[in-house]
Amino acid sequence: MDYVIEMLNITKEFPGIIANDNITLQLEKGEIHALLGENGAGKSTLMSVLFGMYQPEKGTIKVKGKEVQIKGPLDANDLGIGMVHQHFKLVHNFTVLQNIVLGIEDTKHGILRMEDARKKVVALSEKYSLLVDPDALISDITVGMQQRVEILKMLYRDNDILIFDEPTAVLTPQEIDELMQIMRDLKAEGKSILFITHKLNEIKAVADRCSVLRRGKYIGTVNVEDTDKEAMSEMMVGRKVNLTVDKGEAKPTDVVLEVENLTVKATREGHTKNLVNDVSFKVRKGEIVCIAGIDGNGQTELVHAITGLDSISDGKVILNGEDVSKKSIRYKNTHGMSHIPEDRHKHGLVLDYNLAYNLVLQQYFEKEFNNHGFIRNDKVNEYADLLIEQFDIRSGQGKETITRSMSGGNQQKAIVAREIKKNPDVMLAVQPTRGLDVGAIEYIHRQLVKQRDEGCAILLVSLELEEVMNLSDRILVIFEGSIVADLNPKEVTVQELGLYMAGAMQDKTHALQGTAHAKQDKQEEGAQDEK
Amino acid sequence: MKNKKQIDFSGALSSIFAILIGLLVGLIVLLLCNSKQAVPGFMMILTGSLTHGLKGIGQVFYYATPIILTGLSVGFAFKTGLFNIGASGQFIVGGFGAVFVGIMCKNLGGVHWIVALAASVVFGAVWGFVPGFLKAHFNVNEVIASIMMNYIGMYAVNWTVKGYKPLFNNLRNESNTVAVTAQIPKMGFDKIFPGSSVNGGFLIAIVVIILIYLLLNKTTFGYELKAVGFNKDASKYAGINEKKSIILSMTIAGAISGLAGGLLYLAGTGKHIEIVDTLASEGFSGISVALLGVCHPIGILFAGIFIAYLTAGGFYLQLFEFSTEIIDIIIAVIIYFSAFALIVKTMIAKTRQRKEIKKEQEGGKKA
Numbered sequence: 072m073d074y075v076i077e078m079l080n081i082t083k084e085f086p087g088i089i090a091n092d093n094i095t096l097q098l099e100k101g102e103i104h105a106l107l108g109e110n111g112a113g114k115s116t117l118m119s120v121l122f123g124m125y126q127p128e129k130g131t132i133k134v135k136g137k138e139v140q141i142k143g144p145l146d147a148n149d150l151g152i153g154m155v156h157q158h159f160k161l162v163h164n165f166t167v168l169q170n171i172v173l174g175i176e177d178t179k180h181g182i183l184r185m186e187d188a189r190k191k192v193v194a195l196s197e198k199y200s201l202l203v204d205p206d207a208l209i210s211d212i213t214v215g216m217q218q219r220v221e222i223l224k225m226l227y228r229d230n231d232i233l234i235f236d237e238p239t240a241v242l243t244p245q246e247i248d249e250l251m252q253i254m255r256d257l258k259a260e261g262k263s264i265l266f267i268t269h270k271l272n273e274i275k276a277v278a279d280r281c282s283v284l285r286r287g288k289y290i291g292t293v294n295v296e297d298t299d300k301e302a303m304s305e306m307m308v309g310r311k312v313n314l315t316v317d318k319g320e321a322k323p324t325d326v327v328l329e330v331e332n333l334t335v336k337a338t339r340e341g342h343t344k345n346l347v348n349d350v351s352f353k354v355r356k357g358e359i360v361c362i363a364g365i366d367g368n369g370q371t372e373l374v375h376a377i378t379g380l381d382s383i384s385d386g387k388v389i390l391n392g393e394d395v396s397k398k399s400i401r402y403k404n405t406h407g408m409s410h411i412p413e414d415r416h417k418h419g420l421v422l423d424y425n426l427a428y429n430l431v432l433q434q435y436f437e438k439e440f441n442n443h444g445f446i447r448n449d450k451v452n453e454y455a456d457l458l459i460e461q462f463d464i465r466s467g468q469g470k471e472t473i474t475r476s477m478s479g480g481n482q483q484k485a486i487v488a489r490e491i492k493k494n495p496d497v498m499l500a501v502q503p504t505r506g507l508d509v510g511a512i513e514y515i516h517r518q519l520v521k522q523r524d525e526g527c528a529i530l531l532v533s534l535e536l537e538e539v540m541n542l543s544d545r546i547l548v549i550f551e552g553s554i555v556a557d558l559n560p561k562e563v564t565v566q567e568l569g570l571y572m573a574g575a576m577q578d579k580t581h582a583l584q585g586t587a588h589a590k591q592d593k594q595e596e597g598a599q600d601e602k
Numbered sequence: 603m604k605n606k607k608q609i610d611f612s613g614a615l616s617s618i619f620a621i622l623i624g625l626l627v628g629l630i631v632l633l634l635c636n637s638k639q640a641v642p643g644f645m646m647i648l649t650g651s652l653t654h655g656l657k658g659i660g661q662v663f664y665y666a667t668p669i670i671l672t673g674l675s676v677g678f679a680f681k682t683g684l685f686n687i688g689a690s691g692q693f694i695v696g697g698f699g700a701v702f703v704g705i706m707c708k709n710l711g712g713v714h715w716i717v718a719l720a721a722s723v724v725f726g727a728v729w730g731f732v733p734g735f736l737k738a739h740f741n742v743n744e745v746i747a748s749i750m751m752n753y754i755g756m757y758a759v760n761w762t763v764k765g766y767k768p769l770f771n772n773l774r775n776e777s778n779t780v781a782v783t784a785q786i787p788k789m790g791f792d793k794i795f796p797g798s799s800v801n802g803g804f805l806i807a808i809v810v811i812i813l814i815y816l817l818l819n820k821t822t823f824g825y826e827l828k829a830v831g832f833n834k835d836a837s838k839y840a841g842i843n844e845k846k847s848i849i850l851s852m853t854i855a856g857a858i859s860g861l862a863g864g865l866l867y868l869a870g871t872g873k874h875i876e877i878v879d880t881l882a883s884e885g886f887s888g889i890s891v892a893l894l895g896v897c898h899p900i901g902i903l904f905a906g907i908f909i910a911y912l913t914a915g916g917f918y919l920q921l922f923e924f925s926t927e928i929i930d931i932i933i934a935v936i937i938y939f940s941a942f943a944l945i946v947k948t949m950i951a952k953t954r955q956r957k958e959i960k961k962e963q964e965g966g967k968k969a
Contacts, residue, residue, distance in 0.1 A: 380839060401841030410839070418839040423832040428825070432840040436822050446822045 073100045074136070075232055075263045076121070076152070081130035083116055088467075090116040091127070094289040096282055098232065103254060103264045105274040105295070107307050108284035109480070109508030114267050117284070118234065122147045122154065134232075153225030154234040159217050161209045167220050168192055168205040171227050188227075195226045199256050214366065215246035222253065233257065234265045239273055240505075243365055244536055244569040251277050269307070269508050271300040272537075283307050308510040318520045321544035323355035327407070327528040328377075328497040333386035335372045335552075346372040348552040349386070354497060359519065359529040361543030362554075363536070365572050369552035370532045371413055374501050377530075378410050379403055380418070391496060404433045407496035411486055411503045413532070419486045420474050427455035427470035430489050462488035463514075480511040487515055497528040504538060516542055536565050550574045614901065616946035617894055621908070624936030631931055635924060643922040647929065650915030660791065660798025662911045664869070667803045668693070670906030671810060671862035672888025675730075677897035678814055679855040683831025686852065688733060688748025689859040690885025691755030692726040694875070696860025697867040697882075698759040699725030701875055704780025704868055705769055714783035719806075719864045726860010727853045729755055734852025738845035744852065752881050760877050776874040777867075785870035803865035808903065810858060815899040827851050859885065890937045909933060 076098040083091040091113045098104050108114045119125045121132065123141035131138055134150045141147050161170050168185060171192055177184045189205055196203045201219045209217060218238060225233055235254070239247045254264055254277050266278055274281055274295055281298070283290040283306040290306050305311055335347040347369045354360045364370055375381035377388050379400040388396045395403055404410075412418035420429050431440055431451050440447050440454070455470040464484045466472035474482055483503070490498060500519060504512040519542065523529055533539050539546060540560050548556040548571040556571045570576040628647065632640040651658045672689040679686035686692075699721035703714075710717055733747035763769045763777050771778045789802030818824040830837045830847040837844045862884060867873055891909055895901030916929030 378839075399841065399843075400838065404841045412839060417833075417835045419836065421829050421833045421836050424829065432829070432836070435825050441822050444821050444823060446820060446825055448820075 074098060075100045075134065076265075077131075077133040077136075078117065078121065079131050079133065081117065081120055081127045081132075083113075083120055083125055083127045089287050091120065092287045092289075093129075094284065094287075096289075097292075098263050098265055099280070100263050101258060101261050102279040103258055103266055103277050105278035105281040106265060106267045106284070107269060107271075107274060107281050107303060109269065109286075109307055109510060112284040112307075112508070113287040114284060115236075118154070118236065118267065121152065121234075148228060148230070150232075151230045152232045152234065153228060153230030154236060155218065155221040155225065155238055157236045157238075157240060159221055161217055161220060163210040164208065166206050166208055167203055167212070167223075170209060170220055171205075171224050175228065192223060192227060195223055199226070199253060199260075201253065213246075214241045215243070215249070218242070218250070219253070222257075231261070232263050232265070234267070236267045237269075238266075239268070239270060241366060241534075243573055244565055245573065247273070271303055271509075274303065275300060285309055304509050307508070310510075316516045316520060316541045318542075319524070321358045321523065323358035323544070324526070326353045326355050327391060328354040328530065329387075329389035330377065331387040331389065333373070333376055333388065334384045335369075335376050335381065336384040344552070345384075346552050347376060350549075350552075350554050351386075352547055352554065352557075354528040354530050356496070356526050356528050357523055358544040359523050359531055359542055360545045360547060361531040361533060361539050361560075362547050362549050363533060363539045363543075363568060363572060364549035366534050368549050368572075370501070370549055372552075373549070374410070374413070374499055374532060378408065378499060401433075404493075409490040409493050409495035409498040411483075411490050411498070411500040413501040413505075415479075415482055415486055420482060422475040423473060425470065426459070426464070426466055426472045426474055426477070426485060427451050429474050429485060430455045430458050430470075432489065433493065458485075458488045458492055462491075462518075464488060480507050483507055483511065483515070487518060491518060491522060495527060497530065498522060499530045499532070501532040502534060503531070504533075504535070512538075536568060539568070540565060548572055614896075615950055616942075617896060617901070617905070617940055619946050620894065620936050620939035620942065623939045624932050627935040628928060628932035631928055632924065635928075636922075639922040639924070643919055643924050646918050646922065647912060647915045647932070650918035651911050653918065654797075656795045657797040658914065660795025660800040662907060662914050663791075663795070663804045664798060664800040664871070664910075665914055666907045666910035667800075667807050667869075668862040668866045668884045669887040669891050669909060670807045670903055671865065672859050672884050673891025673895060673902045673906050674807075674811060674814055674888075674899060675855045675858040675862070676888045677892035677895060677899070677902050678818070678858065679851060680892060680897045681818055681831060682827040682847070682851040683834075684734075684737070684848065684851055684855070685745050686730070686733075686748060686855045686859075687745050687889065688729065688751045688755075688856070688885070689862075689888040690881040690883075691748065691752035692729040692856040692859035693863040693885045693888075694759050694882045695729045695755040695863070696722035696726035696857075697863030697875060698762065699723075699860065700784075700864035701763075701777050701780055701867050702769065704784030705778055708781050708783070711783060714781065715786055715868060718780070718784045718868055719786075719861065722860045722864025722868075723857045724860070726863065727857035729860065730856015731849060731853040734849040734856075737852070738848040752885070756879070756881055759875060760879070763875055764877055771874070774874070776876045779872075779874065780868060780870075782870070784868055786865060786868050799869060799871040801869055803869060806861075806865060810861065811899045811903050814858070818899070859888070862888075890933060893937055894940045896940075 074097045078094065078096040081091050081094045082089070094113065094117060096106070096117065106114055116125065120127050121141065123143040123146050132141060133139065139150060162173065168189055172188045177188055192205050201223060203216060203219050203223060209220065238250060242250060251273070258264060268274060278295045280292055281295050281303060282292040283303065285307060293303065331351050333347055333350045334345050337344060337346050350373060352360070362370055372381065376383045379398070383396055387394055390403065391407060416422060421432065428451070431454060434440060435446060440450050452470055458464065459470060462484055465481050466477045474485065487503065503515050503519070507515070519529055531543060543560050546558040546560055546563070546568065547554050548558065548568070550572065551574065558568070567576070629640065629644050632643050651662050672693055675689045675692065676686050700718045703718040703721040707714065707717065729751055732751055733744045736742035736747045737744040769777055786801045786803045789805055791800045791802065791804065818828065826842050827847050829840070829842060830844045834844050866884070867875060887909065891902055891905045895905035912929055912933060916926045919926055919928060
């Protein structure tokens with residue numbers, strides 16, 4: 072068999088942890104090879120080794136049969152290896168063309184020459200039907216298009232080994248389908264593709280073979296055709312995983328969180344459009360309401376406005392019947408609102424504090440942990456041990472671990488544990504499973520459903536359609552800052568939802584439905600009063 | 603707990619490493635200047651402070667007092683994510699507050715010195731508050747704001763002392779001597795270290811060190827300050843008033859530096875506010891002390907004493923026809939290398955981990 076890349080018996084150690092333990096990965100010419108593994112399984116480390124960012128302690132790398140020493144990304148590029156990073160590396164105020172040639176510009180007497188480059192880019196774009204406009208500014212094109220620019224960048228450099236690092240995380244279902252087609256076309260042209268992911272559906276859709284890593288160890292390589300999803304996820308996690316969420320009917324009762332005509336005006340100069348535009352909805356005890364939408368349609372601003380991280384321009388937030396629009400964050404925190412933030416590093420954790428201190432981030436001032444201004448470290452540690460035990464948070468040194476050194480999944484678990492343990496009335500969970508592996512996703516989903524069943528109101532913001540469909544009892548679709556649809560997950564298909572999210576469909580009856588809901592609520596409230 | 607101790611240990615090790623390199627460079631400089639006298643000169647740096655026995659040691663503590671506190675001021679701010687380069691201005695303004703009360707309020711009796719010290723704390727606090735306020739509300743970089751406050755402080759003090767008759771001694775172009783009641787009591791130090799200038803101020807500095815240590819590590823207030831220093835956004839998310847924290851942090855840092863000025867100018871050792879257009883060097887020594895003490899209160903205490911020890915020893919260098927500036931070079935090199943402390947720290951951590959892994963592997967084999 073012809074292998075274009077062989078990484079043989081790679082071992083890479085970091086202080087205290089073996090990130091790659093004797094891993095072998097062989098990429099055949101002209102195949103799509105998936106690299107599957109949980110977070111912290113060692114996928115990124117392995118790729119960093121391939122790109123020369125790290126030097127392995129043991130093992131050899133062969134490219135096209137020849138043993139090579141890769142000392143940096145430039146070496147990798149010379150060997151024809153290119154990568155589409157999870158977070159794109161594009162200059163936003165440059166055009167597509169400028170971004171593509173960046174670093175290998177053609178010059179004559181020190182003056183840029185773009186004509187040849189333009190011809191080549193247009194030709195490549197046509198060949199793979201990427202439909203990219205070379206003169207568009209990056210900041211003006213969609214995320215999906217930006218990804219195609221990244222692909223063009225690799226093709227322009229004549230790379231024939233392409234690595235995609237979790238490429239679908241930011242795409243809509245339609246864009247994902249198109250990307251899959253592009254990948255198939257690339258394969259047909261003889262390119263070899265390494266596809267890093269933890270989404271089993273996508274592996275099933277495009278990959279030929281799949282190598283699985285678990286906790287730094289190589290588990291095995293399988294033919295995708297002969298292996299079902301359950302088997303692959305079992306290889307990845309090491310145990311059987313329930314891929315669908317088990318949940319009973321929602322039994323919603325009282326309204327806990329009410330948002331009325333909430334508007335957030337743009338603060339950046341020159342932007343006049345409202346980031347959140349006249350949004351109203353209610354979340355009741357015992358239901359999971361999901362705000363679905365493509366990234367950047369006002370979800371972040373909406374949540375920040377509700378929690379108080381950013382100020383509200385207009386409208387009201389009502390928590391347990393009390394108008395809390397102008398209350399402090401601490402007031403909301405201590406009056407029944409929990410918030411799993413979108414960005415766990417920016418908002419969720421003080422990364423340089425140890426785990427115990429992070430677990431009391433919103434409670435350290437309460438009587439339990441505070442003795443006349445002195446922090447009761449013994450109680451804090453006790454509480455931390457309890458949560459670590461109960462929520463199975465894994466780390467190197469238990470409660471003493473500096474959270475920066477923990478894996479993403481366990482950091483998220485710590486946040487979820489902290490927020491759940493507060494016994495909130497309403498929980499805002501923003502992309503609670505972003506970047507997590509199947510095992511951790513399953514865990515967090517189960518916790519959310521459990522919270523719901525215990526009578527918590529949950530507002531879930533998610534970009535993952537599967538999560539939206541599986542978890543929610545009601546779906547609100549947000550598009551350009553406005554709620555455009557109020558849907559029942561049982562009555563809508565993923566494709567329809569995708570169209571709503573892309574703004575191609577509008578629920579004309581939504582306004583009416585909103586009032587209908589309000590009426591229904593009133594009736595219910597009345598009924599309860601009678602009881 | 604085991605891990606904690608190890609971390610502290612490596613911090614101290616890296617500082618010691620920096621000191622050794624600094625001394626080595628000092629020796630080289632001495633050799634270059636005058637190779638015959640170099641070795642005795644070098645020995646003098648190391649032992650000069652001890653030549654007068656207890657008096658010499660007392661002098662070291664006296665020199666150490668203000669720089670321990672300015673060091674603490676810088677280190678404290680640094681622990682809370684702020685760079686207080688304004689210790690110099692806070693120091694001189696605090697000193698002015700103390701001198702003003704020391705000269706003007708003569709009928710306070712036994713509490714005179716306490717009131718004067720309190721004035722130094724308040725004046726310094728105000729000088730720290732301004733950059734903190736600007737940082738919190740207008741996002742003005744505290745480094746720039748506090749540098750400006752340094753100059754405003756220096757010139758304002760010069761101008762006020764010169765312009766207000768009762769404060770000014772125009773024969774010597776400096777402030778008048780404070781009342782005897784405003785001088786810091788000796789608190790028994792004159793008996794332990796006879797003949798030296800050390801006084802109760804050293805004890806006060808140690809008490810402040812302990813207080814700040816407790817504040818940072820044992821209180822919820824310290825928890826908030828450090829949280830804001832590490833991650834402003836997460837602190838806001840957690841409901842901490844991050845603006846208030848920044849302001850308070852700078853205010854406390856200013857208060858400590860102000861106290862340093864108060865303790866120096868109330869020492870009763872003939873130290874006066876001189877009308878010169880230079881920023882108080884104690885403020886900048888504070889940065890050195892904080893760096894060498896890896897911003898840990900206890901580390902700062904020892905770093906302050908050490909630098910004072912070298913400075914005191916350096917005075918005797920003149921006996922060997924060296925200029926005392928060599929001491930400044932040595933201190934500068936030490937600070938330079940303590941900036942490399944991080945590298946040394948990681949080096950130490952790495953070798954330790956390697957050893958541990960080896961041990962584990964061996965243990966595994968045995969098992």
